[in-house]
Amino acid sequence: MKYFTPKEIAFLGMMAAANSVVEISLGSLMHSLHIPGKSIILVTINMIIYFAALKATGKKGSIIITGFITAFIKLIYGWEFSKLGPAFAIFSEAAIMELCVMLMPLKSWSSIITGGIVKAYTMYFPLVSYLIFGGGKGAKVLKKLITDIEKIFPAMSFELMVAAATVWNIIIGAALGYIAYKTAEKAVEIYKLRSKTA
Numbered sequence: 001m002k003y004f005t006p007k008e009i010a011f012l013g014m015m016a017a018a019n020s021v022v023e024i025s026l027g028s029l030m031h032s033l034h035i036p037g038k039s040i041i042l043v044t045i046n047m048i049i050y051f052a053a054l055k056a057t058g059k060k061g062s063i064i065i066t067g068f069i070t071a072f073i074k075l076i077y078g079w080e081f082s083k084l085g086p087a088f089a090i091f092s093e094a095a096i097m098e099l100c101v102m103l104m105p106l107k108s109w110s111s112i113i114t115g116g117i118v119k120a121y122t123m124y125f126p127l128v129s130y131l132i133f134g135g136g137k138g139a140k141v142l143k144k145l146i147t148d149i150e151k152i153f154p155a156m157s158f159e160l161m162v163a164a165a166t167v168w169n170i171i172i173g174a175a176l177g178y179i180a181y182k183t184a185e186k187a188v189e190i191y192k193l194r195s196k197t198a
Helices: 006-032 038-057 062-079 080-104 106-135 133-152 158-197
Strands: none
Touching: 006 038, 006 062, 006 080, 038 062, 038 080, 038 106, 038 158, 062 080, 080 106, 106 158
């Protein structure tokens, strides 16, 4: 990993601050009003910011640094125990994206793969967080959730529903990854053009 210049660290901090504002304001608003599509909107914005951070600096590690700062700000915003889950989700999502760009060059096709992986992860994370952050009630809540889902769809096995949901999330995530990459590409072009003229 190449060393980051002070200017690049400041830029990543700015990107993380923007991401935090979205997570804290828009995310909290959608959660409190029970607006559907929260995961799709937030994951897309996160990916735009992470792709832009990497494109602008050209250095590996940009995504995970931005994700770490975002998660830290999210954690500092409220010290309640409930903030640990969302903060961990933000950081782990950034870590997954960082791993993807370490294994693949940042191109349109790899953004599709990355998006699919990230969106599938966001589907499974709430289930995992019940076990990690749910204390002693995590396993009970998870079992109740599975039972409730099976009651709603009695004709389908739980395994089949999970497989179908996973495939669907990968498809949606692939589209979101491509959109995020192209949006980040244009944003970085504008940023670099303005930096030259400033």
